[in-house]
Amino acid sequence: MEVDSVLTQTTQPKVYTSKDFESDQDVRWCPGCGDYAVLNAVKKVLPQTGKRKEDIVFISGIGCSSRFPYYVDTYGMHSIHGRAFAIATGLKITRPELDVWIITGDGDSMSIGGNHLIHLCRRNPNVNVLLFNNEIYGLTKGQHSPTSEKGLLTKSSPLGVIDNPFNPPALTLGAGASFVARTIDRFSAHLHDTILEASKFNGTSFVEIYQNCNIFNDGVFESFTDKEAKDDNIIILEQGKQLIFGKEKDKAIVLKGHSPEIVSLSEVNETNEWLHDPQDFVKATLLAQFTYMQGFPRPFGVFYSKQRPTYDELFESKGWDADESEIDKVIAGKFTWKVD
Amino acid sequence: MQRKTTDEMTLKEKELSSVVIKFVGDSGDGMQVSGNLFTSTSALAGNDIATFPDFPAEIRAPIGTVAGVSGFQIRFGSEEIYSPGDSCDVLIAMNAAALKSNLDTLKTNGIIIANTLGFDSKNLRLAGYSSDADPLGEVQAKGYKLVNVDLSKVAKETLADKGISTKEMERGKNMVALGLVCWMYQRPLDKVFALTEMRFGKKGDWAEWNKALIQAGWNFGETLELFNERYVVKPAPLQSGTYRGIAGNEALALGLIAAGHKSGLKLFLGAYPITPASDVLHELAKYKKLGVDSFMAEDEIAAICAAIGASYGGNLGVTVSSGPGIALKTEAMGLAISLEIPLVICNVQRGGPSTGLPTKTEQADLFQAMFGRNGEAPMIVIAPGSPRECFEMAFEAAKLSLEHVTPVMLLSDGYIANGAEPWKFPRMEELPKINPNLAKSVSGYKPYERDENFVRQWAVPGMSGMQHRIGGLEKENITGNVSYDPDNHQLMVDLRRKKVEKIVDFIPELKIVNGDEKGKLLVLGWGSTLGAITTAITDAHKAGIQVSQAHLRYLNPFPRNLEMVLNSFENILVPELNSGQLAFILKSNFNANIIQLNKVKGKPFLAREILEKITEINHGS
Ligand code: SF4
Numbered sequence: 001m002e003v004d005s006v007l008t009q010t011t012q013p014k015v016y017t018s019k020d021f022e023s024d025q026d027v028r029w030c031p032g033c034g035d036y037a038v039l040n041a042v043k044k045v046l047p048q049t050g051k052r053k054e055d056i057v058f059i060s061g062i063g064c065s066s067r068f069p070y071y072v073d074t075y076g077m078h079s080i081h082g083r084a085f086a087i088a089t090g091l092k093i094t095r096p097e098l099d100v101w102i103i104t105g106d107g108d109s110m111s112i113g114g115n116h117l118i119h120l121c122r123r124n125p126n127v128n129v130l131l132f133n134n135e136i137y138g139l140t141k142g143q144h145s146p147t148s149e150k151g152l153l154t155k156s157s158p159l160g161v162i163d164n165p166f167n168p169p170a171l172t173l174g175a176g177a178s179f180v181a182r183t184i185d186r187f188s189a190h191l192h193d194t195i196l197e198a199s200k201f202n203g204t205s206f207v208e209i210y211q212n213c214n215i216f217n218d219g220v221f222e223s224f225t226d227k228e229a230k231d232d233n234i235i236i237l238e239q240g241k242q243l244i245f246g247k248e249k250d251k252a253i254v255l256k257g258h259s260p261e262i263v264s265l266s267e268v269n270e271t272n273e274w275l276h277d278p279q280d281f282v283k284a285t286l287l288a289q290f291t292y293m294q295g296f297p298r299p300f301g302v303f304y305s306k307q308r309p310t311y312d313e314l315f316e317s318k319g320w321d322a323d324e325s326e327i328d329k330v331i332a333g334k335f336t337w338k339v340d
Numbered sequence: 341m342q343r344k345t346t347d348e349m350t351l352k353e354k355e356l357s358s359v360v361i362k363f364v365g366d367s368g369d370g371m372q373v374s375g376n377l378f379t380s381t382s383a384l385a386g387n388d389i390a391t392f393p394d395f396p397a398e399i400r401a402p403i404g405t406v407a408g409v410s411g412f413q414i415r416f417g418s419e420e421i422y423s424p425g426d427s428c429d430v431l432i433a434m435n436a437a438a439l440k441s442n443l444d445t446l447k448t449n450g451i452i453i454a455n456t457l458g459f460d461s462k463n464l465r466l467a468g469y470s471s472d473a474d475p476l477g478e479v480q481a482k483g484y485k486l487v488n489v490d491l492s493k494v495a496k497e498t499l500a501d502k503g504i505s506t507k508e509m510e511r512g513k514n515m516v517a518l519g520l521v522c523w524m525y526q527r528p529l530d531k532v533f534a535l536t537e538m539r540f541g542k543k544g545d546w547a548e549w550n551k552a553l554i555q556a557g558w559n560f561g562e563t564l565e566l567f568n569e570r571y572v573v574k575p576a577p578l579q580s581g582t583y584r585g586i587a588g589n590e591a592l593a594l595g596l597i598a599a600g601h602k603s604g605l606k607l608f609l610g611a612y613p614i615t616p617a618s619d620v621l622h623e624l625a626k627y628k629k630l631g632v633d634s635f636m637a638e639d640e641i642a643a644i645c646a647a648i649g650a651s652y653g654g655n656l657g658v659t660v661s662s663g664p665g666i667a668l669k670t671e672a673m674g675l676a677i678s679l680e681i682p683l684v685i686c687n688v689q690r691g692g693p694s695t696g697l698p699t700k701t702e703q704a705d706l707f708q709a710m711f712g713r714n715g716e717a718p719m720i721v722i723a724p725g726s727p728r729e730c731f732e733m734a735f736e737a738a739k740l741s742l743e744h745v746t747p748v749m750l751l752s753d754g755y756i757a758n759g760a761e762p763w764k765f766p767r768m769e770e771l772p773k774i775n776p777n778l779a780k781s782v783s784g785y786k787p788y789e790r791d792e793n794f795v796r797q798w799a800v801p802g803m804s805g806m807q808h809r810i811g812g813l814e815k816e817n818i819t820g821n822v823s824y825d826p827d828n829h830q831l832m833v834d835l836r837r838k839k840v841e842k843i844v845d846f847i848p849e850l851k852i853v854n855g856d857e858k859g860k861l862l863v864l865g866w867g868s869t870l871g872a873i874t875t876a877i878t879d880a881h882k883a884g885i886q887v888s889q890a891h892l893r894y895l896n897p898f899p900r901n902l903e904m905v906l907n908s909f910e911n912i913l914v915p916e917l918n919s920g921q922l923a924f925i926l927k928s929n930f931n932a933n934i935i936q937l938n939k940v941k942g943k944p945f946l947a948r949e950i951l952e953k954i955t956e957i958n959h960g961s
Contacts, residue, residue, distance in 0.1 A: 083672065093635065327598060330627065
């Protein structure tokens with residue numbers, strides 16, 4: 001086949017550095033935008049994936065973050081609003097050997113592309129989704145988004161947002177995602193490690209990245225990054241470890257019956273102890289609920305990671321497995337007759 | 341009833357060149373099965389054929405009501421047949437609702453074979469007749485020939501000892517009707533049996549039982565003095581060769597398969613169920629083992645986007661839908677036009693606007709295909725004229741798309757999608773090779789560098805050294821980098837237009853298929869009106885009217901010689917199942933005397949309607 005014959009000219013896996021993934025395009029995000037941190041993290045992760053750059057594809061929708069593909073020297077498509085999930089699905093299932101990344105924002109994935117996102121999660125093709133969540137529409141200059149908090153004053157909500165925000169990890173878990181994580185632009189190591197782990201996961205890996213839009217929603221995630229406040233407001237999820245947080249590392253989250261509860265570390269015992277297990281779906285859904293639970297710290301890390309057959313494996317695109325005589329039979333169908 | 345032996349009867353035998361019959365009944369009455377078996381039998385008898393199924397709009401409308409009537413019309417003849425026929429010679433009506441909703445399709449003096457039980461007081465009520473109505477008496481009074489047969493009773497008698505319920509026995513009435521009609525038209529009984537075995541072979545005893553039912557229907561015709569004539573329809577002068585029956589949607593799917601295989605690329609269909617296009621999805625889904633990829637998406641938008649993703653990956657991406665679905669795909673079509681990647685979009689048109697008439701036919705999406713996108717977004721548009729042409733044109737759509745690296749829209753419609761005709765199908769070796777314009781050299785690849793036909797080289801992920809980024813933002817000429825430069829935008833708009841215009845060098849010229857090369861009147865059609873127009877032209881010629889015929893299969897761009905053809909005639913009659921969309925485009929592009937003939941009733945043209953218009957113009961000039 002033609003594509004194959006051209007593809008066989010390709011080189012063997014190479015050792016890259018992050019510099020190898022720099023494209024010739026100037027990066028056009030606002031100075032100080034959280035997007036830069038994600039771009040740098042991805043460029044550091046790519047050399048570790050073992051993929052040739054011609055086998056990597058970034059597909060994005062529309063929004064500030066969706067400019068991303070222009071800035072990495074791989075294949076890339078800056079598509080249309082909300083549809084990157086569907087385009088990536090068509091690409092991945094027909095070319096499963098490719099490493100496919102989807103770049104999206106909160107408007108792109110939670111509003112206009114919401115339907116495609118949930119169907120991506122339930123199908124589970126082996127792609128990586130990076131959701132740049134800045135809780136605002138940046139590119140269109142500051143309207144409220146489906147993740148904006150209630151009451152937020154924006155150009156499109158001068159009296160305050162009245163819509164309940166989406167909770168991306170809960171939404172994607174509910175849709176059947178097999179890998180769900182959250183990280184934030186300001187924790188560069190955590191950002192890097194989370195994206196790396198997502199890239200290694202075989203299946204749809206969904207990473208929500210809190211990304212500061214310093215122009216239209218500056219400081220919205222400050223309580224998670226502020227030196228003084230953050231330890232009381234965040235909890236870093238680590239496999240097999242207890243859910244401990246607080247400046248003095250003296251608070252823990254335990255399970256009381258079906259309900260999470262904050263206790264002091266000394267109150268943790270064998271019966272209520274909660275050790276983080278990313279394979280546990282029920283606990284993952286509870287962690288996702290912390291997002292909007294009063295007084296609970298915001299979890300960062302891998303909520304859920306459990307492999308199941310991927311859509312590209314199940315779809316089994318194999319190309320023509322028939323010669324012309326077999327196609328002739330199909331064209332002739334079951335019933336033919338002769339006219340002399 | 342009194343029985344007589346055959347030799348006592350004085351049966352006349354009459355030769356006919358073409359006959360139209362229609363099986364009508366409740367959607368559960370098996371009308372499609374009888375119709376299909378009769379069709380195949382007539383094919384084996386050497387007739388030319390055209391068929392059209394008439395499905396109820398509701399899936400399971402209440403039994404016995406007009407809303408639940410399902411029909412199957414077949415025209416067979418010893419002459420060439422171009423359409424399923426304007427009106428019927430014989431109506432086989434299983435119940436009152438079926439008769440009520442189809443009586444207007446029966447010729448004056450036509451024959452009605454009425455299933456007695458279907459006209460009892462309950463069925464009359466269900467069909468919406470008043471309690472004192474006598475529709476069968478009325479049709480007789482109107483001069484139709486009524487043949488009242490208790491088909492259910494014959495079925496029950498035939499299957500009496502089979503140990504099945506009365507209800508099940510009565511289900512055999514469609515086969516009794518089939519047997520009776522086979523007797524009337526002297527269809528070869530051995531062939532009917534062979535076909536019945538083929539069809540029911542796997543379903544336990546039903547193959548044998550159905551044969552018995554057909555035989556019973558045949559015997560019924562033979563032994564009762566129901567008819568005073570029997571008919572002969574001789575074989576048609578068809579080209580020698582091997583034939584099959586084909587409906588448009590199936591042909592479309594097969595054309596895509598053939599094209600995919602010829603191109604060496606994977607065929608990927610992204611689709612979402614929609615009437616009347618779903619059969620293309622069903623058809624392609626059957627061939628996963630051969631290597632056909634079909635993907636049922638979450639919605640119409642995802643369906644085209646997945647196809648775009650597949651095309652982006654170097655495959656033949658296809659999406660199939662109908663008007664409302666195409667509307668949803670609009671933005672993504674624009675993306676494909678902007679990216680300049682191959683993509684085949686098939687619109688099996690139906691009545692609109694909005695949800696419109698899902699099961700009825702219309703050609704009103706031509707404007708949508710030509711202009712229905714934001715910005716300057718030209719796209720190749722082609723349209724098959726008949727069920728079998730769906731194969732050729734689907735192949736052509738894929739070929740143009742892959743070789744010119746650009747999206748192509750194919751316009752079919754519900755009429756040819758479901759209509760069927762005999763097809764002298766090609767062998768793969770007779771079909772041309774398709775050469776996708778995949779990028780070949782690695783040095784200095786520029787995604788929007790073009791050849792002399794304005795076609796860019798198509799580099800796909802996996803090709804080393806050719807990594808590039810493309811998108812829906814305007815691209816700089818040659819490099820494909822984002823550009824907001826005013827002159828560049830003008831240039832790119834012009835280049836995308838020229839690329840589509842250039843297709844004119846790769847498509848056939850418009851031919852006059854019937855009549856003189858110039859004269860007073862040309863009938864110019866497009867799409868599914870081909871059959872009705874051809875019938876009308878043939879009839880006009882028989883009546884001594886000078887008129888010529890040409891049919892457009894390429895709508896954007898038009899064939900190079902279209903203007904010359906238009907200029908060769910004083911008047912151009914353009915029949916369309918819309919309010920004049922092609923006529924509008926022709927008027928705005930050419931200086932010709934365009935006369936419109938339009939109809940939007942969800943039904944195809946009758947040949948008679950076109951003939952009347954031809955006659956009127958002929959008289960007027
Ligand atoms: S508007 Fe906000 S999100 Fe967009 S580039 Fe600027 S800072 Fe970043």
